Amino acid sequence: xxxxxxxxxxxxxxxxxxxxxxxxxxxxxxxxxxxxxxxxxxxxxxxxxxxxxxxxxxxxxxxxxxxxxxxxxxxxxxxxxxxxxxxxxxxxxxxxxxxxxxxxxxxxxxxxxxxxxxxxxxxxxxxxxxxxxxxxxxxxxxxxxxxxxxxxxxxxxxxxxxxxxxxxxxxxxxxxxxxxxxxxxxxxxxxxxxxxxxxxxxxxxxxxxxxxxxxxxxxxxxxxxxxxxxxxxxxxxxxxxxxxxxxxxxxxxxxxxxxxxxxxxxxxxxxxxxxxxxxxxxxxxxxxxxxxxxxxx
Amino acid sequence: xxxxxxxxxxxxxxxxxxxxxxxxxxxxxxxxxxxxxxxxxxxxxxxxxxxxxxxxxxxxxxxxxxxxxxxxxxx
Numbered sequence: 565x566x567x568x569x570x571x572x573x574x575x576x577x578x579x580x581x582x583x584x585x586x587x588x589x590x591x592x593x594x595x596x597x598x599x600x601x602x603x604x605x606x607x608x609x610x611x612x613x614x615x616x617x618x619x620x621x622x623x624x625x626x627x628x629x630x631x632x633x634x635x636x637x638x639x640x641x642x643x644x645x646x647x648x649x650x651x652x653x654x655x656x657x658x659x660x661x662x663x664x665x666x667x668x669x670x671x672x673x674x675x676x677x678x679x680x681x682x683x684x685x686x687x688x689x690x691x692x693x694x695x696x697x698x699x700x701x702x703x704x705x706x707x708x709x710x711x712x713x714x715x716x717x718x719x720x721x722x723x724x725x726x727x728x729x730x731x732x733x734x735x736x737x738x739x740x741x742x743x744x745x746x747x748x749x750x751x752x753x754x755x756x757x758x759x760x761x762x763x764x765x766x767x768x769x770x771x772x773x774x775x776x777x778x779x780x781x782x783x784x785x786x787x788x789x790x791x792x793x794x795x796x797x798x799x800x801x802x803x804x805x806x807x808x809x810x811x812x813x814x815x816x817x818x819x820x821x822x823x824x825x826x827x828x829x830x831x832x833x834x835x836x837x838x839x840x841x842x843x844x845x846x847x848x849x850x851x852x853x854x855x856x857x858x859x860x861x
Numbered sequence: 862x863x864x865x866x867x868x869x870x871x872x873x874x875x876x877x878x879x880x881x882x883x884x885x886x887x888x889x890x891x892x893x894x895x896x897x898x899x900x901x902x903x904x905x906x907x908x909x910x911x912x913x914x915x916x917x918x919x920x921x922x923x924x925x926x927x928x929x930x931x932x933x934x935x936x
Contacts, residue, residue, distance in 0.1 A: 621934045
């Protein structure tokens with residue numbers, strides 16, 4: 565029996581130093597026997613969360629829809645970006661204020677960076693602007709797939725860890741490159757499910773399964789490529805710790821309802837993982853005891 | 862006729878890729894002239910991040926490349 569089969573909750577959860585939640589509702593839960601639920605508290609980056617849903621804030625039809633979607637999602641972490649601009653008051657300030665008002669933890673990204681140097685500089689800017697040492701580290705290596713550049717990513721990770729950041733690296737699902745990130749001092753991994761914004765779901769679930777099995781104590785967050793709540797359910801059933809998505813909600817016909825759908829899917833998937841999913845069988849296995857015994861003869 | 866102790870001379874810097882004439886002696890002076898909340902802006906000069914509390918020490922020179930970043934939506 566593998567370690568994961570023995571106790572999926574223990575090996576599938578992050579083992580990091582706990583810090584009291586900073587947001588009302590962070591630790592709310594309804595105790596369920598045997599003491600676990602789909603919203604069990606978990607720990608990441610020095611914080612305790614109950615939601616396993618990280619939500620992006622881009623491309624919503626309006627600020628109001630974004631605000632309602634964040635509320636419907638139950639997300640306690642939302643991602644933000646930075647842009648080279650000099651807007652004078654108004655829109656930029658309003659958006660930042662709106663997101664801050666949700667009470668969610670902010671996870672700024674380094675979207676648009678192609679080199680480690682760019683990403684490190686932008687991360688420092690983000691730390692100052694958003695007042696957080698959390699950084700979603702994106703260093704893109706290909707303009708068509710928006711695939712991360714594993715080499716620049718590693719260089720940037722090593723530097724940012726030295727600079728005191730909690731690095732959330734958007735990375736490939738390759739085990740060895742993930743291990744290198746951990747060797748560089750990274751505590752968290754965010755492997756892609758599929759190319760950003762593609763909605764293809766988990767294109768390589770086997771690789772994610774390998775990551776979970778080989779890195780049982782490392783928080784794994786599927787980042788990018790999720791299209792439908794069923795993709796999120798699958799990720800959670802694989803034992804990953806959380807899901808980060810944006811387009812699947814923002815581009816839905818009704819983003820607020822879709823945010824709720826993902827919330828429920830992520831909770832269901834996590835609960836299924838904790839409950840332990842039955843083993844697949846090649847042939848039928850009768851569930852009703854009388855099967856195979858004709859009762860009219 | 863008296864003359865001022867200091868006559869501000871204008872010079873050109875490049876702000877987010879666009880030439881701009883300024884009389885600001887320091888990055889802090891330049892930010893103060895932008896009608897932007899200083900805390901809502903991150904700055905770099907010639908590719909180097911300049912933290913908020915060091916802007917007053919960063920003297921500006923002709924041709925300096927100033928870059929500013931602000932929060933936006935992100936995934």
